[in-house]
Amino acid sequence: MAWTLVWAFLCGPLLAFLCLSGLAVEVTVPTEPLSMPTGKTAELSCSYNTKVGDSFALEWSFVRPGRPISASVPILYFTNGHLYPTGSKADRASLLHNPPTGGVATLKLTGLRPSDTGTYLCNVNNPPDFYTNGLGLINLTVLVPPSHPVCSQSGQTSVGGSAALRCSSSEGAPKPVYNWVRLGSSPTPPPGSMVQDEVSGQLILTNLSLTSSGTYQCVASNQMGSASCELNLSVTDSSEGRVAGTLIGVLLGVLLLSVAAFCLIRFQKERKKEPKETYGGSELREDATAPGVSEQASMKAYYSQGLLDKSASASTVTTTKSKLSMVV
Numbered sequence: 001m002a003w004t005l006v007w008a009f010l011c012g013p014l015l016a017f018l019c020l021s022g023l024a025v026e027v028t029v030p031t032e033p034l035s036m037p038t039g040k041t042a043e044l045s046c047s048y049n050t051k052v053g054d055s056f057a058l059e060w061s062f063v064r065p066g067r068p069i070s071a072s073v074p075i076l077y078f079t080n081g082h083l084y085p086t087g088s089k090a091d092r093a094s095l096l097h098n099p100p101t102g103g104v105a106t107l108k109l110t111g112l113r114p115s116d117t118g119t120y121l122c123n124v125n126n127p128p129d130f131y132t133n134g135l136g137l138i139n140l141t142v143l144v145p146p147s148h149p150v151c152s153q154s155g156q157t158s159v160g161g162s163a164a165l166r167c168s169s170s171e172g173a174p175k176p177v178y179n180w181v182r183l184g185s186s187p188t189p190p191p192g193s194m195v196q197d198e199v200s201g202q203l204i205l206t207n208l209s210l211t212s213s214g215t216y217q218c219v220a221s222n223q224m225g226s227a228s229c230e231l232n233l234s235v236t237d238s239s240e241g242r243v244a245g246t247l248i249g250v251l252l253g254v255l256l257l258s259v260a261a262f263c264l265i266r267f268q269k270e271r272k273k274e275p276k277e278t279y280g281g282s283e284l285r286e287d288a289t290a291p292g293v294s295e296q297a298s299m300k301a302y303y304s305q306g307l308l309d310k311s312a313s314a315s316t317v318t319t320t321k322s323k324l325s326m327v328v
Helices: 002-011 013-021 238-273 291-327
Strands: 024-028 034-037 042-044 057-063 073-079 082-085 093-095 107-109 118-125 130-133 135-143 150-155 163-168 177-182 194-197 202-205 214-222 225-233
Touching (some): 034 042, 073 093, 082 093, 150 225, 163 177, 163 225
Parallel strands (some): 024 130, 034 135
Antiparallel strands (some): 057 073, 057 118, 073 082, 093 107, 118 135, 150 163, 163 202, 177 214, 194 202
16 A cells, blocks of 8 residues: 555656556567568467557557667558558458457468568557557567578689688578588698688688699578588699790790791792793893993994995996996
8 A cells, every 4th residue: 555655646646546547558479589481471479458448559560670660660550440451561461360359469471571570569559548568579580591602712722822712692591601611532621721701601711732622512501491502613833834834935936936937948939930030121141241332333333334335336336337448
């Protein structure tokens, strides 16, 4: 009785009357998070202990992970004796008991999807009840097996270098755990040269050697299953690469010289087969005379021939005259 009087003094006359009358909405929901596989049906339990009146109303709403409660979106309403599903989950959401006037406001959600993961709010309103705890929160996780992971590598894959192998699944709830293993009978890398992060899915290989080459497998797993991918790592020796490059350079040089020699020999053979060109006025012969001397010799020969012709004519005339004299 003493505690009742104290409470009445603290709450005030009106609140004390409500408290003493027992007019309070008390909503009860599970304290543990709920996990269900994708495709299944989830029952989100919610109960209350108020006496339903004409103003009784029930609302279920949903908020995505990482968002504040104020950002919740409605799933369904019950008011004035009618149920009103709403939002993107309207075709999959219903009440376990309809109407929910017997103290049970459990929500059924069929065909669970990964997007259904989040926090669900059960809110009971029954004026003029004193709302001490009219809201209940339930965390639901839709379990999804890991999708097929993608393997990739980066870094310097030569002897003495370091490489990073990565593995990631686009889907999986809860978040998958990654584990790298080396396949085959090859020797295991020395301790400290192989470090992996099970959360990020990264494997770091340091101080690579030729024996580090091989096939590495990444397994992504959670409580719903597992999936894997493989990656072939090939470690090369940089010194062998330099020797191979030098050898290739020498071979290319020899090839170019061979081609040049072949072309030169063929050119010489083709030149020998060509006929000699006739004198075109530009070449000198052994019996040729200089241009000036040749012209003078021609002139002399011309005049000499003319004198000879005149002498012959004179001789003919003289002979004729002598013959005539003899006839007379």
